[in-house]
Amino acid sequence: MIADLQLVIQLQGLDLKITALENEIARLPKQIAGIEKALDSHQRKLDVDRAALSANQKERKKIEGDVLAHQGKISKLHDQMQQAKNNEQYKAFQHEIDFCQQEIRKCEDRTIVLMEESEPLDRNVKAAEAELKKEKVAVDAEKATAKDRTAADQQQLAEMIAKRKDVVKEISPAVMVKYDRLRKKHKNGYAVSEVIDGRCQMCQISLRPQYFQEVRHNNDVLPCEMCMRLLYFNPPAVFDHDINSPAFSKV
Numbered sequence: 001m002i003a004d005l006q007l008v009i010q011l012q013g014l015d016l017k018i019t020a021l022e023n024e025i026a027r028l029p030k031q032i033a034g035i036e037k038a039l040d041s042h043q044r045k046l047d048v049d050r051a052a053l054s055a056n057q058k059e060r061k062k063i064e065g066d067v068l069a070h071q072g073k074i075s076k077l078h079d080q081m082q083q084a085k086n087n088e089q090y091k092a093f094q095h096e097i098d099f100c101q102q103e104i105r106k107c108e109d110r111t112i113v114l115m116e117e118s119e120p121l122d123r124n125v126k127a128a129e130a131e132l133k134k135e136k137v138a139v140d141a142e143k144a145t146a147k148d149r150t151a152a153d154q155q156q157l158a159e160m161i162a163k164r165k166d167v168v169k170e171i172s173p174a175v176m177v178k179y180d181r182l183r184k185k186h187k188n189g190y191a192v193s194e195v196i197d198g199r200c201q202m203c204q205i206s207l208r209p210q211y212f213q214e215v216r217h218n219n220d221v222l223p224c225e226m227c228m229r230l231l232y233f234n235p236p237a238v239f240d241h242d243i244n245s246p247a248f249s250k251v
């Protein structure tokens with residue numbers, strides 16, 4: 001195989017690895033942003049439940065205070081009742097006491113509702129807190145892995161880029177121009193194509209038999225007549241069927 005052909009195959013391999021590394025380096029921060037966003041939304045949901053639970057507890061405390069105030073008022077009214085000068089005054093105090101007792105019952109009813117509401121909230125908050133704790137550990141681990149991966153990728157990328165420079169130096173300028181143009185033209189980044197069974201592996205066209213004979217020698221950098229990619233032929237490994245061959249005689 002001529003040097004230019006060997007070099008473009010090598011260059012193709014390097015360029016594909018470089019692209020894969022660049023893609024991964026670009027993808028990792030997006031992946032991290034995605035898991036952080038999920039964590040954030042779980043945190044926000046927990047905050048909402050916590051706020052609801054806290055409002056519930058606050059209201060219950062306020063009601064407890066109201067009940068105490070009503071009870072205090074009732075006891076005061078009882079004292080005043082003792083000193084009622086006539087039946088009308090007595091009835092008025094009794095009326096006020098009834099009102100306070102009604103208010104206490106309302107408070108008690110509301111407390112029951114609040115207690116019922118707080119149970120699932122409390123459960124949700126406790127479950128979410130435990131879940132979030134685990135999730136944070138997982139996210140931190142994933143972030144650390146991504147960081148290590150990015151560092152390793154960047155190092156490998158630098159090595160590949162350096163190697164690429166060395167390879168490019170060796171390639172004839174005319175071949176390099178063709179290679180660059182083809183790499184830009186084909187979105188999959190393949191500028192070089194292997195020929196297997198007389199077919200270009202990239203566009204699948206069958207080479208004309210005469211052309212295939214030229215290509216299979218690998219003595220020139222020849223384009224595919226359909227996709228224009230630079231062709232090379234990798235002869236298939238031949239299995240030796242001769243039972244008298246040394247490979248068999250050893251068995």
Ligand SMILES: [Zn+2]
Nearest residue numbers: 200203224227
């Ligand atoms: Zn082709």
